[in-house]
Amino acid sequence: MTGLVDRLRGHGERVAVLTDTQRLSYRDLADAVSEVAAALGPTRRLVLLETRNDLPTLVHYLGALAGGHVVLPVAAERGHDELVDTYDPDVVVDGDGLHIRRAGSAHALHDDLALLLSTSGSTGSPKLVRLSRRNLTSNAAAIAEYLDIRDTDRAATTLPMSYCYGLSVVHSHLLRGAALILTEHSVVDDEFWALFRRHRGTTFAGVPYTFDLLDRVGFEAMDLPHLRYLTQAGGRLAPERVRRYARLGAARGWQLFVMYGATEATSRMAYLPPELAADHPGCIGRPIPGGSFTIEPLDGWPADDAAGELVYRGANVMMGYAHDAADLSRGAEVDALHTGDIARRRPDGLYEVIGRSSRFVKMYGLRIDLQRVEAALREHGVRALCTDLDDSLVVAATPPHDPADVARLAADTAGVPSSAVRAVAVDELPVLSTGKPDYPAVRALADGLADPAPQQPADLVTVFADVLHLDPDSIDPDASFVDLGGNSLTYVAMSVRLERALGRLPADWQRLPLRDLQVRTAPRRRWTATLETSVALRAVAIVLIVGSHAELFELWGGAHVLLGIAGYNFGRFCLTPAPRADRVRHLRTTIAWIAVPSVLWVAVALMVTDDYHFSNLLLANKIVGPHDSMTAGRLWFVEVLVWVLVALAALIALPTADRLERRRPFVFAAMFLAAGLALRYDVLGLDLGRDAWFTMLAFWFFAVGWAAAKATAVWQRVAVTVAVAVGLYGYFDDTQREVLVLTGFLLLIWLPALRVPAGLTVVAGVVAEASLYTYLTHFQVYALFEGHPAVGVAASLAVGILLTQAITLVRRRLHARRATLTADAVPAPR
Known part of the structure; x- marks a missing residue:
């Protein structure tokens, strides 16, 4: 990679990297890469790099190559102790930065060696593929040629940079002066598509599982005006799906490139030209530029139809394998790659794989030994x-x-x-x-197994079944928390229990299929843990509400923060890529979970207290009155929340509104925020005055949270921040209250998670999960302890928690009873 910095700088002010918050030119990227190369020093070293699809990973990777060092990329979320023990890297780059473990190098590194990649997928083997600078440049050039990569292309990073396929996207696009859209988001995330559209993405890569996800999110109906082509590798895609996507691309104006490769060939060996994909979907195509195939006899395989082992030759064939650090001094030892696949060359010149002789399989983009x-x-x-x-x-x-x-x-x-x-x-x-x-x-x-039932780790299935009150056997491993009916009320319990099971909550875990969560293993015992900011705020807010009402202290504003969190969760759990009917059904369920217990509690309270009015049974006191009752207005927060959700359910049921929200999710939310602020400032001259604090007009706090959930760019978060700051100024005529509410929203907008003592996640989760029932009951509970506000607050929280647990237990038993009755109703086979 000699002259890498100069080659990057040669592309000048062209855009090189785009992220959610940054935009770098090639000149900027070259400067950053040069700094990393200088920090690594002139002595060649072995650099172990924890990879994420972010700018620091890219800069450290390119900086190490530019400095002539040997890079060993590993996935950040997987353990790599065995690799460290076996290869003893001189430098480790992780999430905390660059760590130089020794002054020089402990290794004799071959002059040609540039990159070490795992060949065993995820089985933990220290066996690595040794790749040279020539391997990398030749393969990148070949890929750029047959894909016709242009300097106007912008490729999204849908695959990890520790994977040869993901790296090949980086190499080939930087070679041609194209741009990379760096993102950790999955294709199931709204944020991915918002970023892809905003940066005018032209391409992304996928393994077969990626195409499963695309089917789930309705890719066929997406409006992607700048999409030019898709690439697929990492395992065989079923021919009928190749044909379907090829035809879809032809109809929508983009191309599908089906590719065949291996880490040992620096990723690519063959490609199927897009114009042939629909008619020959079972073929791997033709060799990449500069490469060639031969079909060689294989013992024990029938010699019919000139089939044999597929052998590849080209400048991208690896130097050889490494089993330990001593092998890093070895030169090139391989000139032909025996793929282990049985193939034939068809009369039209296309190659077709018809079997496998090796003891490797490819699944989920992983090569498994x-x-x-x-x-x-x-x-x-x-x-x-x-x-x-x-x-x-x-x-x-x-x-x-x-x-x-x-x-x-x-x-x-x-x-x-x-x-x-x-x-x-x-x-x-x-x-x-x-x-x-x-x-x-x-x-x-x-x-011969009749419809084998998918076997899943009992722990996570149990968690999902327990929290969502589902039959474990009915849980689809391709379904996510949201798909299975999860909402803002069950989210807290699920997040806390998953954090304990997984050790760390992945970004947007609520939309990840269960099968993706299953492959993550729990770490050793830790003293700190991840607590989602929305959960922490929910717990703090309910404590502030109860404590202020009981006059233990006076810190008002918790209910307005809770209203913002409700909007935030609405944006995350109700406005998903699911079909419109599913969205509406999900909203109805969420409304029922809030409204039904609220009405039941009001009914109970009406029998034993004078706190409420019959209008409270309709959750309509703030609409129909009486307006002069101090106690009847206590449930204003629940009323605002329920009727806002009812209105939004009716709106989302309209096809036009549903389509508009899907196309411009942030703009759609921002429109409601703007409408709320217009009412807050009485633009229409309605002269609503200070009574608007606790009426339906407080829905603008809900809209702030909703907009925050849909904000994917820095400017969008800044816009939401400015909106809430301006809207709060003078709203309560109480600076302390306004600062408290603003602080809560700033945390919600800018800080998705917190690191806290591990035990605190459980406490916060329990309190947050019980927030609804605590809010409903605390007015009647703390009043029983007049003169002892601390006891009243503690009792209110305890009653809310116990009531939540009791209702959960009842629902669980009812579910089990229904399951038993259903099973008994099924006639026995004769």
């Missing part, structure tokens, strides 16, 4: 054979091991969801007459 999975199972006392069938990992194991346990163990080893593993029990492992394992027999056993 089946031999290593078998070895890991043996280490746990399980005698097993592993193979693949369709898109599943198949394991045959002997007693006394339970197939579900075997599936979980194999999934953990391979790094795939348990739902992707089919485990079968056999008395003896099947063997051929030669004594070798009979893998076709294992496939036949798995294929």
